[in-house]
Amino acid sequence: MICLFPSSRIVCLLCWLFLILALVLGYIWWKPTKGGTNADVLPVVLWHGMGDTCCVPFSLGSIMSLIVEQTKGGYVRSLEIGGNVVLDWESGFFIHPNEQVEYVCQQLQLDERLAKGYNAIGFSQGGQFLRAVAQRCPNPPMRTLITLGGQHQGIFGLPMCPTLTIRSCDYITRLLDDAAYTPEVQSKLVQATYWHDPIMENKYRLGSTFLADINNELIINEFYIENLRKLKKFVMVQFLNDTIVQPKESQWFQYYTSGQNKVIQPFTESKVYEDLGLNKMHRQGKLVFLGVEGDHLAISKAWFIQNIVPLLLEK
Template identity: 30%
Template structure:
């Protein structure tokens, strides 16, 4: 299992290489402060743990199940034990069902690869697997949630039938996660211009600077486009509206995604850094700019939650709330 210490140590190496190029004040400043930061206090990057509870058999074996694709989160990998075990729970519950935890921007690459490139890699991966040609259900964990959401809007070929987010950053992040607050200067940069860091940190592209809407709209190349907050893309909207269902799982005690309501398309109100809005209060919901309201009004959006921190759901919760949604 990778730790945030290993990941940020590698980040120092990247920044050192950047600093040898023509001088850029921000890069040099980040480098100099990273070199003296105390990474020993950083906790392990949160990953789903391996299941220990027996998985229920939900349907008899058959050959025509819809496949399932799981996309990992930040710092994780499809080949890690927790992700592989989650994939196995699906095939255990539905014998004969194809269930894959894909290896896309694994480990440290999930930090430094631009979000659009990660979406493109996900698309190339699922398109290369003939078992998925007829469509699949997608489960995105943490950062994987916004990756599979973006795939639906931008590609959806092969099509996603049911979209599930588990602590998925569906509407981005609005504040530094607890693990990053241990190196405060990174948070200082995020509070002023997070998009200046997109040359090294992919997750800058789903950071929402709620105190400065104009900078968010002009500086963030990724999330505003998905939300239709700059220009409404009719293809994105049509693809999202084609989903059979959307399930949004939120961790009630999340210390990684701020606010936790982002996992259900909420966030912080413009001009504030702590006033929470929920999905139906969002500007993109009211304008129906990418089809979220269409699905919700059709009864196709479900919200579930669990006690615990980021991705620290129980086996029983997964078996009761996620596995039944992957039938068919």
């Protein structure tokens, strides 16, 4: 959270204290791993989104419990970035995705329960971060990647961003509008690394230090293509009434036609469709597109059980 005006500092301080207390209490009650008694189902790895943490009970903690219940004791690991709950929350804003992905790859390799493979679920920006894990770190092997509201082609606008205050959201948006591709902003603000300006495509490709790379927009990295094709399924969930991700079609790997920010280009006509090998995955039936009515990450327990749990139970 960023305090822009002196008069708001007391409120900001109280918000920070409340946040830290909530995170610490949540961490005491909920751990980054859960389950593990049922070895007949693949483990599940979760990566939270912006403004969230790995394990608090009102967010991913409840998802962990639900998965353990529905898989009859399957092992679930919810990624905690940085080794403690405060760093984990800060990572959603201030730790570069490349650093986070490298850290996660190391942690997954050390987890013996994942050695034979795992399924992965990414929430919001955690979706494209887990895709980077699939592309960069093939061991242990990721089997099915599920992204809930992931921004695979980036964003161009951040309305109603999930920060602690409206002022923080406004500040981040202005920063992205004015200086997203400067080295300083790219290094210090996570959202800048997948800010995709469709009007200045060259500036985006040259300035983006994360998304342009994992989408093969600078060079064609065959290693990325090869590793992504190893997925059994790549499931993308779009929230059809999303007020946070702009454009919401990025959740289905679509984006604006270059040069403007109104018309969405068909997925199969985009350059990344071929450059990342998505065309072959599409023909092989590995790409799955799901839509759900509701705002960003607004999914019900019933919808999750009906649509996501069967994917986790597949052999």
